[in-house]
Structure formats: structure tokens, C-alpha cells
Amino acid sequence: MxxxxxxxxxxxxxxxxxxxxxxxxxxxxxxxxxxxxxxxxxxxxxxxxxxxxxxxxxxxxxxxxxxxxxxxASERLVEVTTAGTLELLTLAWHIGNRHVPAEIADDAIYIAYDHVLIDMLHGLGARTRIVERPFRPVRGAYHHHDHGAHTHHHGHSHG
Missing domain, CATH: 2.60.260.20 (Urease metallochaperone UreE, N-terminal domain)
Known part of the structure; x- marks a missing residue:
């Protein structure tokens, strides 16, 4: 092979x-x-x-x-929007606090479909829409590439 x-x-x-x-x-x-x-x-x-x-x-x-x-590939995603930038940043914080992969655009956040998260986001004032598109989430802050190598180091505790 x-x-x-x-x-x-x-x-x-x-x-x-x-x-x-x-x-x-x-x-x-x-x-x-x-x-x-x-x-x-x-x-x-x-x-x-x-x-x-x-x-x-x-x-x-x-x-x-x-x-x-x-x-x-195109995937079933949730497009998350709000009336303003501060609200969208606040939603990004809540999504990140749950360690959910997210793609962040100028006017929207995209996450994998999850009805529980949709309910939470609605409770925080978000508008959501189901879309089909490729998912390109932001890589984590501790993800580094060095000529193809992957390193991961945590300087904090999850406990």
C-alpha cells in the first residue's frame, strides 16, 4: 500500500x-x-x-x-450572529469556555451543530441559523507548527 x-x-x-x-x-x-x-x-x-x-x-x-x-467537506453547522460586535465577542467567550471548536468570522461564529449549545446561545441573545459549509475552526493558542511538527503545551490547569 x-x-x-x-x-x-x-x-x-x-x-x-x-x-x-x-x-x-x-x-x-x-x-x-x-x-x-x-x-x-x-x-x-x-x-x-x-x-x-x-x-x-x-x-x-x-x-x-x-x-x-x-x-x-461541507458540514451541518450553526451560524451564530448578534446585533453588535461586543455581543458576538461575549458569545465567543461562552463558546470557548466550553472548549467547543469554533470558526470566527468578522460578523459570525460557526460551530458544529449541537441543539444544547443552540439553546444556550439563544438564552444569551444570539441569532442562529443552520448552514451547510466547510468547517475551518480556529486552532488553539497552544498549537504550534515547526516544519510539520505539532507541539502542545499547557501552561494552565483545566481542573
Whole structure:
């Protein structure tokens, strides 16, 4: 089986080396070791040293040197909006306080569909709308990349 052991970040992808595309939702883009089948039929073993997040536009480097481009799949999301910026920032704090992955845009926050969170957000004055689109949540503050390496360090307690 073809093996892939590294991720090329979107800003370093050589489009001429792409031989296939793989469409994955947010949950499936956090991987370490799994057999994957790209949209065009290329099957390969993703075998990273440690779990990492495949971002929309990144590429998985096959051992042959060819690349499989990562495309974020459309997902059922909740678009969260408010009347003003301060209210949206307050909602972002509440969402973050629950350690929920969130995509933050200028005028909205996007989270994975969760009826309990929708009820909480409505109670805080939010407007919500169910949408279908790729989910690209903000990476955590302690997530660092160093030439493909992933490090995670907590300087605080969750207890």
C-alpha cells in the first residue's frame, strides 16, 4: 500500500505535484494513522509521527513525492450572529469556555451543530441559523507548527 508520512501546508503546496484530492469533514481531518481513499481512487496509509490537523488546502505527501490535496467537506453547522460586535465577542467567550471548536468570522461564529449549545446561545441573545459549509475552526493558542511538527503545551490547569 502507498504510504504517506508528512503534511505539506497550503502555502507550500506545489500544485503540479497533486495527483488526487481527498474531501474530509472537520473530525476526519484530525488524524495520525489511517487508511484513506481519495476522491479519485488513490488509496494510501496516512502514517504520521503524531496526530495533526489537515487543513483545507494542505496536501498529504505520498512517499513517491506526489501529493493528495485536502479539501474541507461541507458540514451541518450553526451560524451564530448578534446585533453588535461586543455581543458576538461575549458569545465567543461562552463558546470557548466550553472548549467547543469554533470558526470566527468578522460578523459570525460557526460551530458544529449541537441543539444544547443552540439553546444556550439563544438564552444569551444570539441569532442562529443552520448552514451547510466547510468547517475551518480556529486552532488553539497552544498549537504550534515547526516544519510539520505539532507541539502542545499547557501552561494552565483545566481542573
Amino acid at each position: 502507498i504510504r504517506a508520512s508528512s503534511i505539506i501546508r497550503r502555502d507550500a503546496v506545489d500544485a503540479d505535484r497533486i495527483v488526487d484530492v481527498i474531501t474530509l469533514d472537520h473530525g476526519d481531518r484530525h488524524r495520525r494513522r489511517i487508511v484513506l481513499n481519495a476522491d479519485g481512487g488513490t488509496a494510501f496509509l496516512l502514517d504520521l509521527d503524531r496526530a495533526d490537523i489537515l487543513e483545507d488546502g494542505d496536501a498529504i505527501r505520498l512517499d513517491s513525492g506526489w501529493l493528495v490535496e485536502v479539501k474541507a
